[in-house]
Amino acid sequence: MSTPSIEDVRKRFIAPPGKPFDLSSRDSGDRDLFPDKKHARKSLKSDAGAIDELQDLLYATREKALLIVLQGMDTSGKSGVIRNVFAQTSPLGMKVKAFKAPTRIELGHDYLWRVHEATPRKGFVGIFDRSQYEDVLVVKVRNFAPADQVEQRYEQINQFEKHLTENGTKILKFMLHVGYEEQGIRLKERITEPHKRWKFNPADLDDRKIWPEFMKAYETMVERCSTDWAPWYVIPSDSRTRRNAAIARIIRGAMEDLKLQWPDPGYKLEDFDFG
Template sequence: MAGLSPALLAGHIPALPPAAAGIVTIEPGRPCLLSRIDPDADGGLDKDEAKAALSVERARIQGLQERLYGEGKRSLLVVFQAIDTGGKDGTIRSVLEGVNPQGCRVWSFKVPSTEELDHDFLWRYHKRTPGRGMIGVFNRSHYEDVLVVRVKDLVPEEVWRARYGLINDFERLLTASGTTVLKFFLHISKDEQKERLESRIADPEKHWKFDPADLVERRSWDAYQAAFDDALTRCSTPYAPWHVVPANRKWFRNLIVARTIADTLEAMNPQFPAAAEGIAGLTVPD
C-alpha cells in the first residue's frame, strides 16, 4: 500500500470542517431517514441574501482552487447524487462558475459501456478520480451501483449488498492517498419532482432535457428513497460523510453546497509552492 498516508493507515482521520448551516450530515453508524429531512428548508435566508452570499463563496472557491492547483500535492473529489430532476447539473454549473477549467474536471456517468461492464464495478470511477492539484466532480457516481442496480434488479441482492463495504474501502483508499471526498445528496420532494418534470414538458426549449423514461422511474420513487436511505446510512464514514442538502429551493441549495466546498478547501489549506530565490530582485531586460 505504498503512497498511502501513514497517519490514516494508523487509524487517524483528518479533521473535516463543520457542515454549512442547513445541511444535514449523516452521522456515521446512525440510520438516515430522508423522510424526516425537510427538502424545503432554507436556513432562514431569503433569495436575495442567498444570491449575494453565493458570489462570495464562488470567489472563495476560485482562490482556493488556484492554491490547490499550485500546490499540486492533494485533490478534492465532489460527489453528487440525487433522484431524477434533483438538480445535479444546475448545482455544478452554478457553484463552479468561474473556476479555472484547467484545474477542475466534471464526469457524468451514464449507462456503463461494454468495456466498463467487462471490469469490476469501480473501474470506470477509479480512473476518473482527480489527480494531484485537481478538483474532480462526479455527476452521479459509484453509488449508482447500489441504487439503480438495486431498484431495477440488475444484479442479485448479495452482489449489491457487498458493494457498500467495497465503496467504503474505495473512499478510504482515496482519502489515504491525499484525495478529500465530499459527498452531497440533493434532497427534493416528490411534489417538487412533479413540478420540474411538468415544466420540462411545458417548455419546448427544455424538451431536450426530458426523457420519457423519467416517468417510469417516478413510479419507483419509494424504492429509490429506500435505496438512498441505505446507501447514505452504510456509506457515511468519518473520512467521507454524506451531506443531505435540502434542494427544493435552488438558490439555497447552491449556496450551501458552495459554502461547504469552500469550507472544505479552506480546511485543506493548500499553499502555493515556495518561489525560487532571487525572483523579487530580477529585472526584465528591454
C-alpha cells in the same frame, strides 16, 4: 440576517457516520439556514469567488485533489450545482465526469473500474455527476445485479473512498434531496420550456413511479456509506438557490481546511538572466 457559518451548514445537513439515518426526517423544502433567497444568492456568489481562489491554490500546490460526488433523482439539480458553484472557477483545473449506463467494455470490469479511472489527479477538482452510488441505487432498485453482490458494495465503496482519501483526495458527497411534488413540477417544466425540452426523457417517469423504492435505496446508501472520511451531506433541494448556497458553503469549508500555502521556490530576480 447573516450567512450561516460553514460549521452550521455542515452540522445541519451531515448524515452522522455510524448512526441510523431516516430520510423522512429530512425536509427537502428546509429553508431555515437561508430564509431569504436574495441572501442565499449573495452567499453563493461570495463562496463561488472564494472557491475560485482556493482552486487556484489547489492547482498551484498539486498536493491534494478534491472529489465532489453529486447524487440525486432526476431534476434534483446536479448540473445546476456544477454550473453555479463553479461559475467562477477556471475549467483548466476541473474534471467533470457524468456517469451514464455502463458501456459493454465497462461492464466487463468491476463496477469501480470506470470510477477509479475518472478520479481527479492532484491539483484538480473532480466532479461526479452520478457516481459509484448508481451501483447501489438504480442497480439495486431494478435488480441489475444480484442482491448479495449489491449488499457487498457498501463496504467496498467505503474502502475505496478510504483508499482515495489516504492517498490525497478529499471527498465530498452530496445527496440532492428533492421532493416528489417538486420533481413533478420540474419534469413538467422540461416539456413546456423550449430550452429544457431536450432534457426530458420519458424514461424518467419510470423511476418516478417507484419513488418509494428509490428513497429507500438512498436512505440505505446514506446510512451505510456516511463515513468519518467521506460523510454524506443530504441537501434540501426544492429551492435551487438555497441548495447551491449550502453546497458552496461546505465545499469552501473543505478547501479552506486543506490549509494549503502558496509554493515559494525561493527564486530571486537577480538569480536569472532575462536577456
